[in-house]
Amino acid sequence: MDEALSVHLPDEAATLDMGRRLAEVLRRHPGLVRLFGDLGAGKTTLVRGILRGLGHAGPVRSPTYTLIEPYEDLVPPVYHIDLYRLADPEELEWLGYRDLAAGSALVLIEWPERGGERLGTPWLDVHLRPEGEGRRLTLACRDEVLCGHINQLVAGLT
Numbered sequence: 541m542d543e544a545l546s547v548h549l550p551d552e553a554a555t556l557d558m559g560r561r562l563a564e565v566l567r568r569h570p571g572l573v574r575l576f577g578d579l580g581a582g583k584t585t586l587v588r589g590i591l592r593g594l595g596h597a598g599p600v601r602s603p604t605y606t607l608i609e610p611y612e613d614l615v616p617p618v619y620h621i622d623l624y625r626l627a628d629p630e631e632l633e634w635l636g637y638r639d640l641a642a643g644s645a646l647v648l649i650e651w652p653e654r655g656g657e658r659l660g661t662p663w664l665d666v667h668l669r670p671e672g673e674g675r676r677l678t679l680a681c682r683d684e685v686l687c688g689h690i691n692q693l694v695a696g697l698t
Contacts, residue, residue: 545694550674555582558677559589565689566646569663570616574652577668582675583650587620607635617645623654632658
């Protein structure tokens with residue numbers, strides 16, 4: 541199943557709020573979430589909202605240089621990964637990606653196109669692009685139950 545839903549987010553506050561809302565769904569459906577969008581599209585802002593929704597109160601750093609920021613104290617544990625600086629998908633082995641993806645963690649990946657097929661099949665794809673003063677968020681899910689929860693979440697915003 542591959543169902544897409546779209547919503548306009550007028551500003552950063554709306555992006556953070558959407559992340560908090562998504563956290564409630566992703567708490568029950570951990571797995572791979574791929575985040576697509578150009579530089580400055582709001583990917584890390586959305587992740588910050590998700591982490592806040594899962595209870596993280598500390599700073600949220602972009603993993604552009606560290607590649608992985610773990611939040612193992614959360615339920616489920618979260619790994620925020622940024623593949624922007626990845627030169628080759630084979631480097632995922634060096635990062636220990638297979639072990640992270642094999643567990644019951646929520647794995648949030650920015651710039652997933654750099655990881656290619658080695659990332660596996662995601663539960664959810666998130667696309668962010670500028671739209672007016674805000675951004676357009678498009679969610680594509682691949683699980684019937686997850687899609688139902690995402691539908692309810694988006695319906696509550698319109």
